[in-house]
Amino acid sequence: MPPSIREAPAVQPLNEFNQALLAQVHPIDWVNPEPASLYDLVVIGAGTAGLVVAAGAAGLKLGLKIALIEKSLMGGDCLTLGCVPSKCVIQSSRVAATMRDAAPFGIHPPASVNIDFAAVMQRMRRIRAEISHHDSAKEFSSQGIDVFLGKAAFLDRQTVDVNGSHLRFKKAVITTGARASHPNIPGLSDAGFLTNETVFSLTDRPARLAVIGGGPIGCELAQAFHRLGSDVTLLHKNGHLLDREDPDAASLVQQRFLQEGLNLLLDCTLERVEKTDVGKVIHYQQQGKANTIVVDEILVGAGRSPNVEGLNLGAVGVKYDSQHGVEVNDYLQTTNPRIFAAGDICMQWKFTHAADAAARLVIKNALFAPLGLGRSKLSSLVMPWVTYTDPEIAHVGLYEAEAQAKGLDTETIHIPFSDVDRALTDGETDGFAKILLRRGSDQILGATIVARHAGEFISEVTLAMVTKKGLKAIAQVIHPYPTQAEAIKKAADAYYRQAFLNPTTQFLLKLVAKFS
Numbered sequence: 001m002p003p004s005i006r007e008a009p010a011v012q013p014l015n016e017f018n019q020a021l022l023a024q025v026h027p028i029d030w031v032n033p034e035p036a037s038l039y040d041l042v043v044i045g046a047g048t049a050g051l052v053v054a055a056g057a058a059g060l061k062l063g064l065k066i067a068l069i070e071k072s073l074m075g076g077d078c079l080t081l082g083c084v085p086s087k088c089v090i091q092s093s094r095v096a097a098t099m100r101d102a103a104p105f106g107i108h109p110p111a112s113v114n115i116d117f118a119a120v121m122q123r124m125r126r127i128r129a130e131i132s133h134h135d136s137a138k139e140f141s142s143q144g145i146d147v148f149l150g151k152a153a154f155l156d157r158q159t160v161d162v163n164g165s166h167l168r169f170k171k172a173v174i175t176t177g178a179r180a181s182h183p184n185i186p187g188l189s190d191a192g193f194l195t196n197e198t199v200f201s202l203t204d205r206p207a208r209l210a211v212i213g214g215g216p217i218g219c220e221l222a223q224a225f226h227r228l229g230s231d232v233t234l235l236h237k238n239g240h241l242l243d244r245e246d247p248d249a250a251s252l253v254q255q256r257f258l259q260e261g262l263n264l265l266l267d268c269t270l271e272r273v274e275k276t277d278v279g280k281v282i283h284y285q286q287q288g289k290a291n292t293i294v295v296d297e298i299l300v301g302a303g304r305s306p307n308v309e310g311l312n313l314g315a316v317g318v319k320y321d322s323q324h325g326v327e328v329n330d331y332l333q334t335t336n337p338r339i340f341a342a343g344d345i346c347m348q349w350k351f352t353h354a355a356d357a358a359a360r361l362v363i364k365n366a367l368f369a370p371l372g373l374g375r376s377k378l379s380s381l382v383m384p385w386v387t388y389t390d391p392e393i394a395h396v397g398l399y400e401a402e403a404q405a406k407g408l409d410t411e412t413i414h415i416p417f418s419d420v421d422r423a424l425t426d427g428e429t430d431g432f433a434k435i436l437l438r439r440g441s442d443q444i445l446g447a448t449i450v451a452r453h454a455g456e457f458i459s460e461v462t463l464a465m466v467t468k469k470g471l472k473a474i475a476q477v478i479h480p481y482p483t484q485a486e487a488i489k490k491a492a493d494a495y496y497r498q499a500f501l502n503p504t505t506q507f508l509l510k511l512v513a514k515f516s
């Protein structure tokens with residue numbers, strides 16, 4: 001197939017690392033296979049969800065015929081435009097911040113920390129290229145999967161078209177993901193703006209950067225760019241950042257942003273943008289007052305739009321809308337029972353691990369549930385997530401407000417990191433572990449951890465929830481001293497003391513001790 005009829009790869013500059021990446025995930029000399037006469041499964045979109053469906057089904061070695069179609073870069077957002085590049089840039093920014101904030105540790109940093117932005121981005125491109133072999137076209141092909149590079153669309157209820165090749169299927173899976181929503185702000189398109197699709201192609205640091213949107217993308221990247229030396233203004237339409245998170249957690253991160261000198265414009269409405277000789281001028285309203293800021297670049301992180309266009313979903317009876325994506329039931333089945341969906345195209349949980357977990361359900365529900373027997377539900381998953389600001393916010397299960405709205409009687413155990421020895425030795429006391437329990441029991445309903453590496457220890461709580469163990473079980477687990485994960489153990493100990501040490505048990509213990 002001539003490369004010209006594939007979607008243009010989004011990565012720039014075309015240096016050695018990006019060429020190495022493309023050679024893996026969009027090889028220019030790739031020749032699509034001759035389609036099989038009938039596929040058990042045709043998977044549209046080779047991001048996390050699509051890769052996991054295809055590899056999982058092929059890995060069973062049952063001789064299933066599987067086709068995987070990708071219009072752009074295999075690996076999807078996570079590898080090239082999302083998790084991997086953002087976490088690389090965030091890590092460089094943490095190093096810069098650690099150097100700048102070294103004085104309290106007795107280490108005196110130089111008068112100015114010299115940040116080589118181009119080298120930061122080059123490191124990211126190198127690591128991204130190093131990781132890319134996991135998602136490569138050759139690798140998936142070697143697993144017996146027919147890999148097609150090209151844009152897919154349904155032709156009819158049995159057939160998918162990829163640039164003229166017709167793939168007949170028994171079952172199909174839509175895993176086409178989502179892209180950055182473009183806010184409808186007059187002048188923004190003409191002035192030009194970055195999204196996650198273009199920001200990782202920068203080679204020069206924007207001196208003045210406006211970030212639109214105070215969700216995970218906006219917050220992670222605003223802090224990172226600020227630490228890397230951009231003068232960042234974060235514009236958010238609501239009253240505080242990360243407004244879907246636990247309010248105490250979000251407020252702690254917001255305080256840190258203010259301490260670090262990020263310019264936060266909250267409760268603000270963007271009116272228009274114009275490009276002038278001095279930069280891009282953003283006109284906004286805040287508390288009824290009109291104001292402007294002038295910046296060199298604008299980064300938009302204002303939510304996601306599902307990739308539903310051009311798939312011809314109407315022709316195959318798959319309901320969708322352009323805001324929420326493909327409609328699925330709890331078994332990830334679309335309104336056409338032979339077509340399933342997974343990942344950002346259909347789910348509220350827009351995370352790589354959520355796409356992965358949903359893909360595993362699709363394999364089971366689409367291929368191994370005759371007459372619908374033995375299917376698994378998306379709603380049965382316990383889904384954690386982490387926002388990689390510094391400190392990080394890690395969460396699993398219910399928030400306090402959600403539990404209240406469900407009418408549950410709850411109590412919260414709160415351990416500040418100022419009580420955790422390792423957080424003190426590390427100088428990382430800004431944070432807490434909050435565990436939400438059903439009142440009168442040790443059943444964990446949810447947890448939020450705010451800490452520099454909160455994401456590294458939320459899984460202990462998730463494990464307890466998945467295996468239906470309560471805080472009592474965690475109280476029995478010996479946690480090495482000193483670790484920050486001891487915060488969880490301290491929460492368990494606090495529960496134990498509160499639940500078991502009452503005047504009666506104390507009296508009985510005293511008695512037992514007397515005769516021991």
Ligand SMILES: Cc1cc2nc3c(=O)[nH]c(=O)nc-3n(C[C@H](O)[C@H](O)[C@H](O)COP(=O)(O)OP(=O)(O)OC[C@H]3O[C@@H](n4cnc5c(N)ncnc54)[C@H](O)[C@@H]3O)c2cc1C
Pocket residue numbers: 044045046047048049050069070071072073074075076077078081082083084086150151152153175176177178196217307310311342343344345349350351352353354355388
């Ligand atoms: C900046 C950023 C940072 C992120 N950080 C994290 C993080 O730290 N942790 C985390 O868990 N999540 C993170 N995410 C979210 C994560 O990237 C997504 O949830 C995940 O990639 C979703 O996977 P998916 O397979 O559903 O979709 P995608 O990764 O979007 O893959 C869909 C694929 O389908 C292809 N496609 C679309 N239409 C067609 C078509 N018609 N024919 C053929 N192919 C098609 C696309 O080209 C794409 O490759 C981040 C996202 C962004 C933007």
Ligand SMILES: NC(=O)c1ccc[n+]([C@@H]2O[C@H](COP(=O)([O-])OP(=O)(O)OC[C@H]3O[C@@H](n4cnc5c(N)ncnc54)[C@H](O)[C@@H]3O)[C@@H](O)[C@H]2O)c1
Pocket residue numbers: 183212213214215216217218220235236237238243268270301302303304349350351385386387388
């Ligand atoms: N660490 C992670 O797991 C991670 C990191 C990044 C992204 N993601 C995923 O990607 C998805 C998208 O992230 P996101 O941050 O773009 O979306 P989001 O919807 O979570 O947050 C965007 C925020 O921008 C605000 N906003 C929208 N339009 C605005 C405007 N015109 N002016 C000012 N503010 C505006 C919204 O009110 C919202 O709070 C998330 O759902 C998340 O699941 C995950």
